[in-house]
Amino acid sequence: GSSDGDDGASTDDGASSDDSASSDDDAMAEDEGDDAVAEGDILTGLGVDAENKVIRVGLNADLSGTFAALTTVIVEGQQVFWEKVNAEGGINGWTVEPVVLDNAYDVPTHLENYDVMSGDGAESVVMLTNSTGSPHTAAISEALVDDDLLAIPLSWYSGWTDPTIGQNVFEVQANYCIEAMNGVTYMSEQHGNKVAIAGFPGDYGEDGSLGAKVAAEALGLEIVYDGQAQVIPGADQTPIITGIVESGADFVWLTTGPGQTAEIIGGAAAGGYEGQWAGNSPAWNPALLGTDLGPVLDASYTHSTYTTLWGIGDSPGMKDLIDTMRELRPDAIADDVYIISWIEGLIAQQVLEQAISNGDITRAGVLAAANEIEVDLMGLAPNQSWGGEPNDSIVRGTYLYDIDASVFTPDGTVTDDDANRGYTLLEADYVSPTAAEWDYEPCFKAE
Amino acid sequence: MLEIANLEVVYNEVILVLRGLSIEVPDGQIVALLGANGAGKTTTLRAISGLLDVHEGAVTKGSISWNGEAIAGKKPSEIVRSGITQVMEGRRVFAEMTVDENLTTGGFTIKDKAATAASYDRVMELFPQLGERRSQTAGYLSGGEQQMLAIGRAMMASPKLLVLDEPSLGLAPMLIEQIRDIIVDINKSGTSVLLIEQNAMMALSIADYGYIMETGKIVMDGEPAKLLADDDVKEFYLGLHSGDDTEKKSFRDVKHYKRRKKWSS
Amino acid sequence: MIRLDRDNVPLLFLIGALIPTTIFLVIQAVNDPALFLETLIKALGLGAVYALIALGFVLIFKATQTVNFAQGALAAAGALFVSFLVADEHIPFTTVPNPLINIGPEWLGWGLSVLVALIFAALLGLIIERITIRPMVGEPLFSVAVITLGLEIVLRVFNNDTVKTEFRALEIPWGNGGTTVGGAFINYSVIAALITAVVAFVGVFFFYRSKTGIAMRAVAFDQEAAMAQGINVGRVFAIAWAAGAVLAAIGGIFATQPPVKQTGAVEPETANIAFRALPAVILGGLDSATGALLGGLIVGLAEIFAGQYAAGESDWLGAGYPVIVPYIVMIIGLLVRPYGLFGTPEIRRV
Amino acid sequence: MSESGTPLLELSEVTLRFGGVTAINDVSFSVADKELFAIIGPNGAGKTSIFNTISQVYRPQEGDIRWRGDSIMGTRPDRIAKLGIARTFQNIELFPQMTVIDNLLTGHHVRMQRSWLAGALWFGPAKAEEIASRRKVEDIIDFLEIGRWRKHPVALLPYGFQKRVELGRALAMEPELLLLDEPVAGMNLEETEDMARFILDIQRELGISMVLVEHDMGLVMDIADRVMVLDFGTKIAEGTPAEVQNDPAVIAAYLGSEFASTSEASKT
Amino acid sequence: MFGRPNLYTSYEQESQIFSTWTQKVLAAFGILLLFLLPFDIPAITTKIPGTGWLADIPVLGRVFSWSIGDGIPLVRFLGDADWLRPMTTVFMLAIAALGLNILSGVAGQVSLGHAFFMGVGACTGVFLGGESSEALYGLGLPIWIWLPGAGIAAVLIGIIVSPVAVKLRGLYLAIVTLGLVFVGIHLGNTSWGRKIAGPPALGRKYPELDIRLWKEEDPLINVSDDGRWLWFDVTDAQKRYLLYLVLAIAFAFVAKNIIRSRTGRALQAIRDRDIAAEVMGVPEFKYKLIAFAISSFFAGVAGALFAALSGQILAEAFGLFLSVEFIAILLIGGAGTTSGTLIGTFFVVMIPQFVEEITKWLDKSEGPIGGTVGELILTDGSGDLGVINTSTVTPGWTLSVFDWNIVLFGVLIIVFLIVEPLGLFGIWVKVRNYWKRWPFSY
Ligand SMILES: Nc1ncnc2c1ncn2[C@@H]1O[C@H](COP(=O)(O)OP(=O)(O)OP(=O)(O)O)[C@@H](O)[C@H]1O
Ligand SMILES: Nc1ncnc2c1ncn2[C@@H]1O[C@H](COP(=O)(O)OP(=O)(O)OP(=O)(O)O)[C@@H](O)[C@H]1O
Numbered sequence A: 001g002s003s004d005g006d007d008g009a010s011t012d013d014g015a016s017s018d019d020s021a022s023s024d025d026d027a028m029a030e031d032e033g034d035d036a037v038a039e040g041d042i043l044t045g046l047g048v049d050a051e052n053k054v055i056r057v058g059l060n061a062d063l064s065g066t067f068a069a070l071t072t073v074i075v076e077g078q079q080v081f082w083e084k085v086n087a088e089g090g091i092n093g094w095t096v097e098p099v100v101l102d103n104a105y106d107v108p109t110h111l112e113n114y115d116v117m118s119g120d121g122a123e124s125v126v127m128l129t130n131s132t133g134s135p136h137t138a139a140i141s142e143a144l145v146d147d148d149l150l151a152i153p154l155s156w157y158s159g160w161t162d163p164t165i166g167q168n169v170f171e172v173q174a175n176y177c178i179e180a181m182n183g184v185t186y187m188s189e190q191h192g193n194k195v196a197i198a199g200f201p202g203d204y205g206e207d208g209s210l211g212a213k214v215a216a217e218a219l220g221l222e223i224v225y226d227g228q229a230q231v232i233p234g235a236d237q238t239p240i241i242t243g244i245v246e247s248g249a250d251f252v253w254l255t256t257g258p259g260q261t262a263e264i265i266g267g268a269a270a271g272g273y274e275g276q277w278a279g280n281s282p283a284w285n286p287a288l289l290g291t292d293l294g295p296v297l298d299a300s301y302t303h304s305t306y307t308t309l310w311g312i313g314d315s316p317g318m319k320d321l322i323d324t325m326r327e328l329r330p331d332a333i334a335d336d337v338y339i340i341s342w343i344e345g346l347i348a349q350q351v352l353e354q355a356i357s358n359g360d361i362t363r364a365g366v367l368a369a370a371n372e373i374e375v376d377l378m379g380l381a382p383n384q385s386w387g388g389e390p391n392d393s394i395v396r397g398t399y400l401y402d403i404d405a406s407v408f409t410p411d412g413t414v415t416d417d418d419a420n421r422g423y424t425l426l427e428a429d430y431v432s433p434t435a436a437e438w439d440y441e442p443c444f445k446a447e
Numbered sequence B: 001m002l003e004i005a006n007l008e009v010v011y012n013e014v015i016l017v018l019r020g021l022s023i024e025v026p027d028g029q030i031v032a033l034l035g036a037n038g039a040g041k042t043t044t045l046r047a048i049s050g051l052l053d054v055h056e057g058a059v060t061k062g063s064i065s066w067n068g069e070a071i072a073g074k075k076p077s078e079i080v081r082s083g084i085t086q087v088m089e090g091r092r093v094f095a096e097m098t099v100d101e102n103l104t105t106g107g108f109t110i111k112d113k114a115a116t117a118a119s120y121d122r123v124m125e126l127f128p129q130l131g132e133r134r135s136q137t138a139g140y141l142s143g144g145e146q147q148m149l150a151i152g153r154a155m156m157a158s159p160k161l162l163v164l165d166e167p168s169l170g171l172a173p174m175l176i177e178q179i180r181d182i183i184v185d186i187n188k189s190g191t192s193v194l195l196i197e198q199n200a201m202m203a204l205s206i207a208d209y210g211y212i213m214e215t216g217k218i219v220m221d222g223e224p225a226k227l228l229a230d231d232d233v234k235e236f237y238l239g240l241h242s243g244d245d246t247e248k249k250s251f252r253d254v255k256h257y258k259r260r261k262k263w264s265s
Numbered sequence C: 001m002i003r004l005d006r007d008n009v010p011l012l013f014l015i016g017a018l019i020p021t022t023i024f025l026v027i028q029a030v031n032d033p034a035l036f037l038e039t040l041i042k043a044l045g046l047g048a049v050y051a052l053i054a055l056g057f058v059l060i061f062k063a064t065q066t067v068n069f070a071q072g073a074l075a076a077a078g079a080l081f082v083s084f085l086v087a088d089e090h091i092p093f094t095t096v097p098n099p100l101i102n103i104g105p106e107w108l109g110w111g112l113s114v115l116v117a118l119i120f121a122a123l124l125g126l127i128i129e130r131i132t133i134r135p136m137v138g139e140p141l142f143s144v145a146v147i148t149l150g151l152e153i154v155l156r157v158f159n160n161d162t163v164k165t166e167f168r169a170l171e172i173p174w175g176n177g178g179t180t181v182g183g184a185f186i187n188y189s190v191i192a193a194l195i196t197a198v199v200a201f202v203g204v205f206f207f208y209r210s211k212t213g214i215a216m217r218a219v220a221f222d223q224e225a226a227m228a229q230g231i232n233v234g235r236v237f238a239i240a241w242a243a244g245a246v247l248a249a250i251g252g253i254f255a256t257q258p259p260v261k262q263t264g265a266v267e268p269e270t271a272n273i274a275f276r277a278l279p280a281v282i283l284g285g286l287d288s289a290t291g292a293l294l295g296g297l298i299v300g301l302a303e304i305f306a307g308q309y310a311a312g313e314s315d316w317l318g319a320g321y322p323v324i325v326p327y328i329v330m331i332i333g334l335l336v337r338p339y340g341l342f343g344t345p346e347i348r349r350v
Numbered sequence D: 001m002s003e004s005g006t007p008l009l010e011l012s013e014v015t016l017r018f019g020g021v022t023a024i025n026d027v028s029f030s031v032a033d034k035e036l037f038a039i040i041g042p043n044g045a046g047k048t049s050i051f052n053t054i055s056q057v058y059r060p061q062e063g064d065i066r067w068r069g070d071s072i073m074g075t076r077p078d079r080i081a082k083l084g085i086a087r088t089f090q091n092i093e094l095f096p097q098m099t100v101i102d103n104l105l106t107g108h109h110v111r112m113q114r115s116w117l118a119g120a121l122w123f124g125p126a127k128a129e130e131i132a133s134r135r136k137v138e139d140i141i142d143f144l145e146i147g148r149w150r151k152h153p154v155a156l157l158p159y160g161f162q163k164r165v166e167l168g169r170a171l172a173m174e175p176e177l178l179l180l181d182e183p184v185a186g187m188n189l190e191e192t193e194d195m196a197r198f199i200l201d202i203q204r205e206l207g208i209s210m211v212l213v214e215h216d217m218g219l220v221m222d223i224a225d226r227v228m229v230l231d232f233g234t235k236i237a238e239g240t241p242a243e244v245q246n247d248p249a250v251i252a253a254y255l256g257s258e259f260a261s262t263s264e265a266s267k268t
Numbered sequence E: 001m002f003g004r005p006n007l008y009t010s011y012e013q014e015s016q017i018f019s020t021w022t023q024k025v026l027a028a029f030g031i032l033l034l035f036l037l038p039f040d041i042p043a044i045t046t047k048i049p050g051t052g053w054l055a056d057i058p059v060l061g062r063v064f065s066w067s068i069g070d071g072i073p074l075v076r077f078l079g080d081a082d083w084l085r086p087m088t089t090v091f092m093l094a095i096a097a098l099g100l101n102i103l104s105g106v107a108g109q110v111s112l113g114h115a116f117f118m119g120v121g122a123c124t125g126v127f128l129g130g131e132s133s134e135a136l137y138g139l140g141l142p143i144w145i146w147l148p149g150a151g152i153a154a155v156l157i158g159i160i161v162s163p164v165a166v167k168l169r170g171l172y173l174a175i176v177t178l179g180l181v182f183v184g185i186h187l188g189n190t191s192w193g194r195k196i197a198g199p200p201a202l203g204r205k206y207p208e209l210d211i212r213l214w215k216e217e218d219p220l221i222n223v224s225d226d227g228r229w230l231w232f233d234v235t236d237a238q239k240r241y242l243l244y245l246v247l248a249i250a251f252a253f254v255a256k257n258i259i260r261s262r263t264g265r266a267l268q269a270i271r272d273r274d275i276a277a278e279v280m281g282v283p284e285f286k287y288k289l290i291a292f293a294i295s296s297f298f299a300g301v302a303g304a305l306f307a308a309l310s311g312q313i314l315a316e317a318f319g320l321f322l323s324v325e326f327i328a329i330l331l332i333g334g335a336g337t338t339s340g341t342l343i344g345t346f347f348v349v350m351i352p353q354f355v356e357e358i359t360k361w362l363d364k365s366e367g368p369i370g371g372t373v374g375e376l377i378l379t380d381g382s383g384d385l386g387v388i389n390t391s392t393v394t395p396g397w398t399l400s401v402f403d404w405n406i407v408l409f410g411v412l413i414i415v416f417l418i419v420e421p422l423g424l425f426g427i428w429v430k431v432r433n434y435w436k437r438w439p440f441s442y
């Protein structure tokens, strides 16, 4: 974890001058945080503007790349979250300023942004509340450890819990692998024991496919078609469709993107396949209900995810989210991913609260605080803590929803009372026996 | 009538090529424009037909008017429609297209189908060699055949003013004679002709009026008879060496030093 | 008799590869005729969509000698226009309701709206041509090609991020419905694509024999000489781009339908149809309408058949191998004919 | 120097067809050392095609071409250049974006040895060779009086000078035989005289043999040693200028009435 | 010599890259500056009065805020972490671009497959230099093997595809090479491809840049950790910068030599007139092959450096966009010239940085100029006139700053080619010609 106290907390040789020249304009403020300064009783460092009592958190997010449609909304939601927090007086009087940089879903750009956030300039931060993408987060994970920074990845890869990086990369919610175990278990209970699997290659796709296989083995299901790592975005999916149709599976577990989900389900339906479908959370997009496939999906798809969804349930977190959005962004479309924004925000808020009460908001201090607490996600999702063993910090509960076109309000705004993107809850915080017993190990290993 | 007055043309915003050039082509006449390589003949022609743009050139001074209307700055297509057609230097046939298709493009501006057909027959009559290669790809024609095609293509537009940039380039002696007759023919049928030629003898033999240009300016003009009588024209354009000796000198005896021309002093 | 010299080797190779393939396919056809027929029809449908996109490429190439790399973005934009007019029922970029959608029976209103969408596509093509291509008259062709790459980048951002192209339905009246013939399921949109491709092909084919068509080619080969013939190069460019954009839009609409996609909705990926169709254009020959049609069909057949019958081999072929099948077919084709099957060879002569 | 008896270049019964067109039909001729041999004939007679067969851009279907007694049929064009056959082209084929110097240096390419790897490192042999070549090329530039253009891209040069540069590029190849395709087309008399002077100097002082294709009969008849006349790809006459000039077949097919009247030009 | 200011006294002098004294001094100064750029060098210790407003200007302000504030001079601005990596990227991309310039700019063989060859280099690098495990291949060899090896492997692959490539012309070639890019990314999905490049969408760790004699523990020269070089404290990022700078200079020198020597002329001749070139004694096939090989070598090495800079290899990174970026570099810089290529690379990499700086500045500034302009073009999506949206989601028809960055890249390519088809180099030539009045007086 937080090893040798390097540039973060200690005073090093650099220009440690706290000369009176600091009365300069904005641009000057940046070299203030060059080293640890005691402000009142609180130890501050890089990423903090002690004079104005501002703490900066970073979002290294995809705002113009492959997942921009999704990520921009999440980032916007988190900005709303901080607006609210700051309006209510901040965290013990400290204002939180989100620094948003676009990684364009590109690893070199992610690294460039990370250099900025981990540096000592005006955009340095104490933690990253969003680090979009798996290869991207993997590329910075070692640096996070070196820099005493923590990051919340927008990626549910099962490897983040790894002890070497798990105290810096905060996996939030169940991972793809656990999700698939739960999903396959649930589906087999409902629909039968012949399962087909199809997914992308790589961390996401193969994590999900492997999770499905683990569950299938534990439950004694028959894997009639194995499409692990076979689905390639942009390619014609005929081989997979052919495979699924010929397999005669009772249900199919997909770890794909919405486009491929539609492609495969539509193709299989045209080929006469009549089984059921389910998949990891990213495989679904409610907009699909508005397409020609709407009826098929309504009848046969089960959506799995890690959290409660917009307007479903009456947890305090959901109430807070909806109220805040209604107040600050009344025109925004009601979107389930705001829940992710809120979860990221809640984690950062509670971590910073702890750090302030510890009297240390240097990077190392924040990191230490984060590993001390259990965050309360206010019913939006299972609570979580990271400090202990991997097995203790893994979340094992997921949520399952039935897709229901009749409750689908396509462009419902946050002020709509019955804004619903087409879900009815089947199971909340569902933990399958396989998932409950799972001993930590990355399902999909790169090395 | 085409009138060019005090024309100045600059390439690439730095290279001044025409320095106050003035030329007139009265209706129904053949006017010859002679000059050394690089004098700016082709540039003059580009200015007339509006093609300077393509070469990063621009008219910076002076005027060009066609039947009283200023045409500098107009689009090439408009200029062609107003009756000026040219045979471009270096043939410029559409290499990938057949002979027939090349001729079709020549008649692009003519709507009247019968007129087009008539022009086509005329071209075929004038250049029987083209007739034999009608559907052959133009790029594989010999140099001279391409030249014929270029002239034929221009004739398809039945222009009021035909501008020819070195039509005799690369043609066999017999064909040069033919071309000369063709030009006279075309002229007789009412088309004015501006003829740019290196073959001064041929050009002056049919022209009504002649200009001689050097480095962007007209240095001498007049009736062919007057030009032919000039010593410098005789020496530098006709190869008839000075004085009473009207015998053409052999190339083997060409001196290794040159006499200065009086106009370039 | 075929002599074995350097030029014949690829040809022999091709024949050598075709014979076992044919035998394999014949066996498959006998084995399961319904599946074979279904695959064949699907392949023809995909081929028709490729051919439509390819025709758009050819049209623009024939006038400008450049490949329009923005064709994909134009396809997506065209499909978006339809989605605006039909699903959202208003005129693009405004809140003005689309009055046509309620005229007559559903299919009529839809058809009229599509027509309007195509007009919008043509306008978009014209605007793009006017702003970015017209100033390049007389400039090096490769620069123009790269301009279209720049256009692709810009248009894509507008398509994806401004409009948020997330599964916007086109509400095609027949949806992904179809009929069953001889045990094979045929999507109506496959039939529609085939008919449209043939109609477009015939149109383009005859256009090239007209005077304007010849003028267009003249412009492509030598802009200056064409101007000197009185051809209005700007007008020719405009016609080509407008027509190219319309063909792209038609291709884009079909690219959301079976057999290409099942959803009948525009998504960011719709724009990729152009890159998928590029091999078809090159295989057929960049400047040949016939080539576009045949190239499209060949590539479509190769892709779908490979996807259907080589599915078992995907481990060593690599998952998603159908994406690169078109490129492989293209490279083999070019080995035999460097200018594609029907392309005009450049005149090289001294 | 070739041994007496073997001509420098010899074409025997060469026939070249393009589909239905017979561009060259059973043509034989030979060029001796230091000779200036001219080929004339109507447009499309096959003159340029003969050049193209000699440089092996076209492969004739029949016949044989020998260089110093050895057949060069099937040799690649760049090998032909290396043997010592240089040429100019009917439609200027300079490298338009390169400067005059670079065009000439490219001509000298065949006489340079250093590989691309030596060039990449520059220092040492490659540099020495570059500078030596540059010296040779400067001599040619002086000889052709194009010094003032040396650093201009050739595309911007007036036509006449481009023709000169093309001649210079061919000379830079240090050839033994030079093929000139219409070197004075498009030139006025003054420039034609210059070009004639260069051609004669090349023949006399450098001792290079030449084959000349030209429609300017004044020039051809004055400077050629021997003339061959082609019509429709077939040889119709060969001999000294005087013989050819008075051959009725040649007059009918090519010269026309006008040529006979060169001497009476003043009458017009 | 025709009224030129530069009079040469020998062909030898004229043949040098920097042929006059002024040029030599300027070049030496420039290179020295590049070497010093990443370091902080305190020099001016007092503030300059009346220069406060300088700090208000984007980009420049970053520079001046230092020199005004703490008396640290101009060169400090790269000391900021956020400028160091982009500059290192410039050097790395410049190597690849120089290679493509020889193939496309000089020899006229337009290739959209440059990213593919970079990918080949990157994969070879990780195969030779990476550690093996049950899921991955790797030989763990030192950098002096894997870096050149990356180039050589790319050359070998280049030679394999050249029989097709050499036959093709113009856009046919461009599209076939584009196909290579797709094929290359696809190979990452095969069972053996992922053992080299790592699994798709996750990638694999790249070998470090440390220079070792063989596989021993302690590197000869440590590049991957902070440390002391001579009398400087150097961070790993600065070390990498210096390493890449040295490589870029070496490759630029080689590229320039190739272009100005016999080979370069032969390539240009083929570009301009292939048949004529052949008749002049330049074997077309051989030289196209050489051009392909050289370009692939540059690409291969650059590809390995690309992945090393990320610390990670990912097959998807070597996609079409990268290839397009190179074409943009060549065209913006001016195809065919070495200096143009270098300028073009700098421009293409740095433009997004500048755009970001400027929007940030506009967003924050309140002053008379910045404030008004900011208000005019920025919007928070509330329906005012602005076209640049400062929020991340973009309601309505405005684009976010991040989208604008991409749009601007596209627009820049378009505008550049329309305004100056010869690129930055063309602009430079024009400016120079005004002064030299070349070649005619006007
Ligand atoms: N595009 C161009 N850019 C720069 N200079 C040019 C351009 N075109 C021509 N020039 C220059 O303008 C001058 C005149 O050229 P022009 O072609 O008009 O001459 P010309 O009289 O037709 O010569 P020729 O008899 O050789 O055809 C020449 O010196 C030439 O170098
Ligand atoms: N590559 C080719 N393909 C088809 N036909 C050709 C080709 N090259 C030449 N020809 C034909 O061969 C004949 C001879 O052409 P060539 O160019 O040799 O004539 P030439 O004697 O040089 O004529 P000119 O004096 O007009 O240049 C012409 O009829 C021409 O059309």
Ligand SMILES: [Mg+2]
Pocket (backbone or CB within 6 Å): B041, B042, B043, B089, B165, D159
């Ligand atoms: Mg001229």
Ligand SMILES: [Mg+2]
Pocket (backbone or CB within 6 Å): B142, B143, B144, D047, D048, D049, D090
């Ligand atoms: Mg000829």
